[in-house]
Amino acid sequence: MAMQSRRTAGVALAALVVVAGLALAQGSAVDEIAKYREALQDGNPAELWELRGEEMWTVPRGPRQVAFTRCDLGLGPGVVKGAYARLPRYFDDAKRVQDLESRLVFCMVSQQGYTPAEATKVTFGDGAARRSDLEALTAYVVGQSRGVTMDVALDHPRTREMYALGEKMFYYRGGTHDFACATCHGEDARRIRLQELPNLTTIEGAQKAYTTWPAYRVSQGELRTMEWRLYDCFRQQRFPELAYDSDAAIALTTFLARNANGAAYAGPAIKR
Amino acid sequence: MADPMKIRASLVGDSTEVKVLMNHEMETGQRKDAQGKVIPAWFIQNVTATFNGRTVLAAQWGPAVAKNPFLAFKFKGGAKGEKVQIAWTDNRGDKRTDEATIA
Numbered sequence: 001m002a003m004q005s006r007r008t009a010g011v012a013l014a015a016l017v018v019v020a021g022l023a024l025a026q027g028s029a030v031d032e033i034a035k036y037r038e039a040l041q042d043g044n045p046a047e048l049w050e051l052r053g054e055e056m057w058t059v060p061r062g063p064r065q066v067a068f069t070r071c072d073l074g075l076g077p078g079v080v081k082g083a084y085a086r087l088p089r090y091f092d093d094a095k096r097v098q099d100l101e102s103r104l105v106f107c108m109v110s111q112q113g114y115t116p117a118e119a120t121k122v123t124f125g126d127g128a129a130r131r132s133d134l135e136a137l138t139a140y141v142v143g144q145s146r147g148v149t150m151d152v153a154l155d156h157p158r159t160r161e162m163y164a165l166g167e168k169m170f171y172y173r174g175g176t177h178d179f180a181c182a183t184c185h186g187e188d189a190r191r192i193r194l195q196e197l198p199n200l201t202t203i204e205g206a207q208k209a210y211t212t213w214p215a216y217r218v219s220q221g222e223l224r225t226m227e228w229r230l231y232d233c234f235r236q237q238r239f240p241e242l243a244y245d246s247d248a249a250i251a252l253t254t255f256l257a258r259n260a261n262g263a264a265y266a267g268p269a270i271k272r
Numbered sequence: 273m274a275d276p277m278k279i280r281a282s283l284v285g286d287s288t289e290v291k292v293l294m295n296h297e298m299e300t301g302q303r304k305d306a307q308g309k310v311i312p313a314w315f316i317q318n319v320t321a322t323f324n325g326r327t328v329l330a331a332q333w334g335p336a337v338a339k340n341p342f343l344a345f346k347f348k349g350g351a352k353g354e355k356v357q358i359a360w361t362d363n364r365g366d367k368r369t370d371e372a373t374i375a
Contacts, residue, residue: 042344045339045340045342047278048275048340051278052275221338221339221340
């Protein structure tokens with residue numbers, strides 16, 4: 001009997017050591033990932049997307065041969081500098097709240113003469129054969145807000161409505177796994193595999209996350225936008241497919257963007 | 273044609289620091305597509321950097337180099353306002369040359 005309990009204690013001790021070792025490894029993995037990101041920051045391939053988007057911006061496009069220089073992102077036609085830090089917002093001409101990507105689609109349809117289907121044919125790119133103009137344009141526009149303080153105004157009742165809807169969605173549990181955004185993003189120090197998850201219910205967490213999207217994903221070799229981030233979160237939650245340029249995507253973006261107010265925008269970033 | 277590179281070159285002390293981002297798929301030839309067919313290898317094979325007609329870097333690359341590669345190197349000499357050229361050739365014979373002014 002005494003023998004057995006000693007053996008049990010031995011096993012328990014060994015288990016404890018293993019757990020401690022794991023915890024240690026996790027802590028250093030997070031540090032190592034931070035170091036990895038820092039090392040990559042210098043040569044962020046997102047710049048290649050910015051470059052392509054910048055070239056696209058001034059070229060006449062679509063059936064009507066109109067350039068994006070006539071596209072109003074909220075600060076006047078063609079004004080790009082600082083525009084992203086104030087989006088989403090309500091646009092009178094579109095009669096709805098729009099995030100950057102919705103606004104780009106709107107300009108492509110209303111000014112350049114594309115059909116909505118043509119404008120959103122490739123929302124998320126996949127290699128050289130399937131490149132997304134929207135990702136390149138987004139990269140360029142957000143890059144022009146680097147260092148600009150996030151300042152999303154809830155001055156319009158429709159924007160306030162979208163914010164409230166986004167907040168509701170963030171906490172709404174559903175799907176086969178009974179998941180909400182908040183399930184993963186509502187607590188500090190949560191991880192998915194070895195990737196730490198930001199707590200989006202805190203100001204610092206929301207700021208750090210929002211200001212580093214869009215980002216170049218090294219694992220995909222692609223620049224990914226905010227709409228992609230939300231689309232993929234929905235997929236991971238086993239929610240219905242999040243439609244690009246939908247009010248659902250815009251509402252969540254409004255909620256997240258507004259919560260990042262006060263922080264300097266730092267994208268497009270680079271992520272694992 | 274291949275997309276342009278992004279090149280930054282700056283004079284640090286008596287040498288020039290060059291940072292290059294290249295736009296390339298860098299397909300290893302090891303991956304398969306959704307139908308199970310091998311995606312053919314497609315990667316940058318030769319990279320050269322020239323300054324005033326002199327080759328300051330010559331490299332042979334293979335499929336182990338990442339997609340959209342970043343290359344940073346230093347060479348002795350260089351002067352502000354002068355130009356550095358970077359050129360690559362891939363295994364399909366596609367080429368790209370870009371240049372940057374040393375700042």
